[in-house]
Amino acid sequence: MNLAEAVAKRTKDLLFEKNKTQYRLIKETCLDRTTIQTILKGKTKDVRLSTVFLVAQSFGMTLGEFLNSPYFNETNIDI
Numbered sequence: 001m002n003l004a005e006a007v008a009k010r011t012k013d014l015l016f017e018k019n020k021t022q023y024r025l026i027k028e029t030c031l032d033r034t035t036i037q038t039i040l041k042g043k044t045k046d047v048r049l050s051t052v053f054l055v056a057q058s059f060g061m062t063l064g065e066f067l068n069s070p071y072f073n074e075t076n077i078d079i
Contacts, residue, residue: 002078006071007052008042013069014059028058 001009015025026036031054038044039051049063056066070076 001071001076002045003072004039004044004047005042006069006077007047007055008040010066010069010071011055012040014061014066018059020059025055025058029054031055 011025014020015022022036022040026033029036029051031051035051039047039055052066053063056063059066
């Protein structure tokens with residue numbers, strides 16, 4: 001999987017775990033609806049670090065905590 005797909009999977013997992021809707025994520029991050037939907041569908045090639053930072057903050061996490069997932073292990077990411 002590529003990095004954008006890993007971000008999408010991690011975000012979807014956290015949405016489920018925290019019982020949060022996409023709508024709430026959009027409101028808390030102040031990101032455009034299309035941006036969030038594109039990320040979650042894995043349709044983007046690259047995700048900005050600033051976007052990942054906002055997503056992590058909306059879950060009450062640091063960027064490091066967000067990235068601390070098996071999805072981001074170097075053996076799982078195709079670059």
